Amino acid sequence: MSLDETAQETPGPEAEAATKHMVFNAAERLFALNGFQNVSVRDITAEAGVNLASVNYHFGSKDALLFEIFRRRTAELNRERARMLHEANDRHGGKPPVREILTALIAPPLRWLDPAHEHRISLQFLIRARSEGTAAIREVLGTDVSHLRRFSDALLAACPALQPDEVYWRLHFVLGMIHQNRFMELDRLHVLSEGLTREDDIAGLQARMLDFAVKGFEV
Amino acid sequence: MSLDETAQETPGPEAEAATKHMVFNAAERLFALNGFQNVSVRDITAEAGVNLASVNYHFGSKDALLFEIFRRRTAELNRERARMLHEANDRHGGKPPVREILTALIAPPLRWLDPAHEHRISLQFLIRARSEGTAAIREVLGTDVSHLRRFSDALLAACPALQPDEVYWRLHFVLGMIHQNRFMELDRLHVLSEGLTREDDIAGLQARMLDFAVKGFEV
């Protein structure tokens, strides 16, 4: 009486949800690895082991599928970051130091990057969607900065000696460091360093990124 | 007796070269602004004001055209960087300090970013091609690290107190900062800072990036 088999043979609400999830996960994985335009609806449904029409039935269109993955993962990542920032606020009476703020910004995506983390591929998807995404995604990225503003405001408060534009620029630099964590760039680093860099040592990477970024905010 | 008109009406070797150049420039511009897959051969030839078949006649295929633009611009950028590194070597007896090395890495792409520079769009193209490019481009990027190695070697010599893997990671971070200079990211920064950041002040940006990066290499 395997639940899986039962679900597949007598499709009920669970089976519908299961199919939708399989499409979602297959699409995210393929988009992350090969890019949006290089992945066809046929690739996705084949990888998921479902019917060709599933994408349009469950999501409306390939574009809408991409957008829904982007929305969900962005919300998840931002939620983790916001929670860490909130906790840092609580610990420091509403005015956390730079290192704590940057930790809230950096730690969640790096946690996702861990080979043991279920969202390792989601981070690759998000970084890719950011540059290759559809017009709708670029729209959102370009105009909705409310999430980032929590961090820039915190940094402004933590760096009263700096000109505000300086703070924004340095935050911009840190974001560049975070976006550099695609498989492609990490592989290239591995080749360049001839294996010296241990890309799977996430704790070490986080410590290095934080040290680098925090130093950049000094003076 | 306009040379342009003559060239168009009696196509000679100059006209052929002119057509090829127009295709090259139109393609680079459209690829940089809209991405490779979103630009059709029809878009390119229409923008260039030439015949639809020109792309295949002069370059073989759309893929080959992309690769040729990538090759040419990469070579130009690397040449500028290598020259600056070479000059820094000359000024410091073969062992330049970190700031000079990072200047050689950062200054050329930032010069291209200047609105007054003829290669402003080429830099956008290069950053985009790096993430969205074809398999051939990713191949080159992933395996050919000879150009980067000149910089990592110089940094290793300039930072004897650091573990080599530390140096490679920090170089990786700086590359992330450089790749963050797409129009999209700069526009987003402009929105976030509510216009405080002056993205067209390239000298200021270079000073800020260098200060940030050099601090990151301290200790």
Place this chain on the structure above:
DNA sequence: GTCTATATCGAGATAGAC
């Protein structure tokens, strides 16, 4: 060499049977 017309292909979306 250039251009028009077209061959060929693969994509996303969908109608209709079950």
Place this chain on the structure above:
DNA sequence: GTCTATCTCGATATAGAC
């Protein structure tokens, strides 16, 4: 709800006229 078969479109590439 699911799946098969198909519609329709837009892409690259190319053959052949000039």
